[in-house]
Amino acid sequence: MARNAPVAATHTAPSQASPLASITSELDKLTPRFDVSADDIEIIRSPSDFFEALKSKITKARRRVYLSTLYVGKTEHELINTIRTALKTNPTLTVSVLTDYLRGTREAPDPSCASLLASLVTDFPERVEVRLYHTPNLTGIRKAILPKRINEGWGLQHMKLYGIDDEIIMSGANLSDDYFTNRQDRYHIIKSKEVTDFFSRIYRTVSDLSYRVLPSDKESSGFVTEWPESNVQPAPLVNPKGYITAATNVLAPFTQPPSRSPKTTEKPTDTHIYPLLQLTPLLKPDTSTELPALTTILRALSTPAFSGSKWTFTAGYFNMTPEIRQLLLSSQPASATVIAASPWANGFYGSKGVSGMLPAAYTHLSRRFLDAVSGAGLSQQIALKEWRKGTVNTPGGWTYHAKGIWVTLPGVQQAGPSISLVGSSNYTKRSYSLDLEANTLIVTSNADLQRRLGEEEKCLQEYANVVTRDDYAKTERRVGLHVKVAMWIVTLAGGAL
DSSP states (O other): OOTTSBOOHHHHOOOTTSHHHHHHHHHTTTSOOEEEOGGGEEEEOSHHHHHHHHHHHHHHOSSEEEEEOSOBOTTOHHHHHHHHHHHHHOTTOEEEEEEEHHHHTTTTTSSOHHHHHHHHHHHOTTTEEEEEEOOTTSOHHHHHHSOTTTGGGGOOBOOOEEEETTEEEEESOOBSHHHHHTEEOOEEEEOOHHHHHHHHHHHHHHHTTSEEEEEOSSSTTSEEEEOOTTSSSSOTTTOHHHHHHHHHHHHGGGGSOOOOOOOOOOOOOSEEEEEEEEOGGGOSSOOOSHHHHHHHHHHHHTSGGGTTOEEEEEESSOOBOHHHHHHHHHTOOSEEEEEEEOGGGOTTTTOSGGGGGHHHHHHHHHHHHHHHHHHTTOTTTEEEEEEOSSOTTSTTOOEEOOOEEEEEOSSTTOOSOSEEEEESOOOBTTTTTTSBEEEEEEEEOOHHHHHHHHHHHHHTTTTEEEEOTTGGGSGGGOOOHHHHHHHHHHHHTTOOO
C-alpha cells in the first residue's frame, strides 16, 4: 500500500488513551485521511516566497498543472509567461485553470482575468483549459439588477488549489500581484501524490460543473463562454435546481470517508492530512466536511481531556459564525489568541461604494466578539490582536488575508501545535452557505512539524497587537449607522459578508 494512501484509523492511530487519538477517531468518521511524512509538509512564510515557489514548480512541471483560485490578476503577465514557457518547454504538459465567473469577468469587456487566460488557450488550444464556476444562487432578476461590485456576495468559487505534478500548495491566496508581494496569507506545500490526486479529482469535477472560456476575435472582451456537452448537465443559469441535483450526484462521494479496511501491521505514521470540503451550494443534502470537522475539534476542546489546551484562530475577514464563536468561548483555553486584520490592513480599505464600508463592518464584528469574551469572563485567557503593517495603498502598506487555526494540546511534550487547519475558508456564514471552499487539516505528533507550525503561528503575530474594548470606543473606531444598515440589507437580500 502506498505510504500516502487514505487509510482507516485502525491502521495508524496512536493509543486511544491520548487526546489526539480521540480527535483522529472522530475525524475518520467524517472524511478520507492520508498518512504522510512530516517532512513532506513545507511551510512558506511570505507572499514573495509563495510566488517564487509557484513559478519554480510550474517551470519544472512535467505532466500537469491545475490552478483553482478566485481569480488571476488581469495584469499578471509574469505568471502567465511562466506557464507559457513551461508549455513550450515540455510538450507533454497540460494546464488547467479554474476561477470564479463573476470575479473573472467583472471588468469585461475591458481586460479581465478571463481575457488574460483566454490568451493561453489561443496559444495552446489542445493543452490549456480555462473554466469559470458560476453560482446557481445568482440567476434571473437578481443577477440582472445587482451591481458587479456586490454580486459576489451570493456565492463564489473560492477554493485555492495549486497542484503541480505530485505536489500541491494549499493556501488562502489568490493569484495576483498583491498576493505575491504585500498581502500576507498562509501557504503549505504538501509533497504527496495521493493528496494531490484527491484534490485533482475534486478540481476536475468542479471544472465539469463550470463554463469553459474560449478566445474570440469577434467579441470586444476577447473571449466567450460555453457550456460543453461533456459537462455535467444542465447549466446553472438554465436550470439552477437541476444543476444542483446533478452536482450533488457527482460531488457527494468526495465527502464520504473510505470504507474501513482490516488492520495491518504497517508501521504507524505520526502525521495525518484530512482534506476538508465545503461545497454547500452544490450539495442537497449538504454533506460538506469542513464545518463538521472544525466543530468536532472545537467541541473536544471543552472536554476534561483537553483542559489546558491553547489555540490561535485567524481570519482575514473577521466574521466567524455564531456557532464557531460560541465553541471557541466554550473551549475554556489556558490561553488563546484571535488575529484579525486591522481596518488599515483590510483589502477593502479605501474602496468606493458599498465595499468601502466593509472594514468598518468587520470592526463592528470584532467589537461584538470582545463583548462576548468579556461576557463569558474570559478576558484574561482570550486576546484579540489586530494585524497591521503600514497602511493599505500607501508605500510599504500590506494587507492581511491569513486564515486558519492552530491547537496546542496540554502536556510538557508538546513542541507546538499538533492540529492546524489551512485553506480557503474564512469561517463565515458565506463560507458555510454560499462559497466553494477547500482546506487541509493537519494532525501530527511529530515534534519537528509541531515546532514549524508553532513558528508559523508566531510569525503571523509579528505585526499583530492586542486591542481592547476601550480601543473600540475611540473616535476613529466608531461604526456609523449607515454601515450597520448596509450589513442588514446584504443579509436580508440573501447575501453574506
